Amino acid sequence: MAVTGARSIVNLKKAHFEHENARIDKYTLADELPAQLSELGLRPRSMQKPAYTLRKLSASDKEITLAFLRRFFFRDEPMNRAVELLETPDARCPELEDYASSSLSDGVSIAAFDDLGEMVGVVINGIVKREEADYTDKSEECSNLKFRRIIKVLGHLDREARIWDKVAKHCNKVVEIRIASTHSEWRGRGLMRVLCEETERVARAIGATAMRMDTTSAFSAAAAERLHFRSVYAVLYADLPDAPQPEAPHLETRVYIKDL
Numbered sequence: 001m002a003v004t005g006a007r008s009i010v011n012l013k014k015a016h017f018e019h020e021n022a023r024i025d026k027y028t029l030a031d032e033l034p035a036q037l038s039e040l041g042l043r044p045r046s047m048q049k050p051a052y053t054l055r056k057l058s059a060s061d062k063e064i065t066l067a068f069l070r071r072f073f074f075r076d077e078p079m080n081r082a083v084e085l086l087e088t089p090d091a092r093c094p095e096l097e098d099y100a101s102s103s104l105s106d107g108v109s110i111a112a113f114d115d116l117g118e119m120v121g122v123v124i125n126g127i128v129k130r131e132e133a134d135y136t137d138k139s140e141e142c143s144n145l146k147f148r149r150i151i152k153v154l155g156h157l158d159r160e161a162r163i164w165d166k167v168a169k170h171c172n173k174v175v176e177i178r179i180a181s182t183h184s185e186w187r188g189r190g191l192m193r194v195l196c197e198e199t200e201r202v203a204r205a206i207g208a209t210a211m212r213m214d215t216t217s218a219f220s221a222a223a224a225e226r227l228h229f230r231s232v233y234a235v236l237y238a239d240l241p242d243a244p245q246p247e248a249p250h251l252e253t254r255v256y257i258k259d260l
Helices: 033-039 059-072 078-082 094-101 145-161 191-205 218-226
Strands: 025-028 051-056 110-114 119-129 173-182 210-215 230-236 252-259
Touching: 051 191, 059 094, 059 110, 059 119, 059 173, 078 145, 110 191, 119 191, 145 230, 145 252, 173 191, 191 210, 191 218, 210 218, 218 252
Parallel strands: 173 210
Antiparallel strands: 025 051, 051 110, 110 119, 119 173, 210 252, 230 252
16 A cells, blocks of 8 residues: 655654653454454354554654565555566665655654564654645656656645645644555454554644545555545546556555545
């Protein structure tokens, strides 16, 4: 799943976050099962309950976050694949990694860790404010020609969606879900839903009154719909000059908003 915003590429303002203030919650993927079976007069069979802990991330988590994204996100994201951004198994893209980690210091990104302390899912989020809105095209500042094509798409979404015209007039702070990824062995278990719901809780806690999600794949668009985001802009990749052209079903990119 790719969910992105272009503002974090250049001149992103940094915010400080202290680990000791992070909320830590323990979850199990079978929390609701006993109650549901009880209503049917059944008892659950004995089974191992995979558990995970949620934790906010900060800039100090950059390396573990990038290591996770290299395994489960960078190579599978449709636009990255379309432009062959990573040509070999060991290839790195510094511009992509800078983009992916630049929001960590905002203190609103969330990761899930299993009982062994291994990251199993992450949502990288950023904070944007109405007074800092900037719709200028920054793609030419990127020296990587392949990544420049991706930045151009993200900048187009920003300019055309005009989210500040789509949220309430009193809304001055928005939390953006920029990247979301789950360990391949944990997919289909509802972990991403929990991470996004925790993002919503954090967004409310810092005074944000809306959330944004830019989707670059059919899968991330479907996730946004399930999380009750509303689409405010959509465009086919084929209609954007020099844009990456991902394979079907990833034929369009969208901007979603959720009011809090």
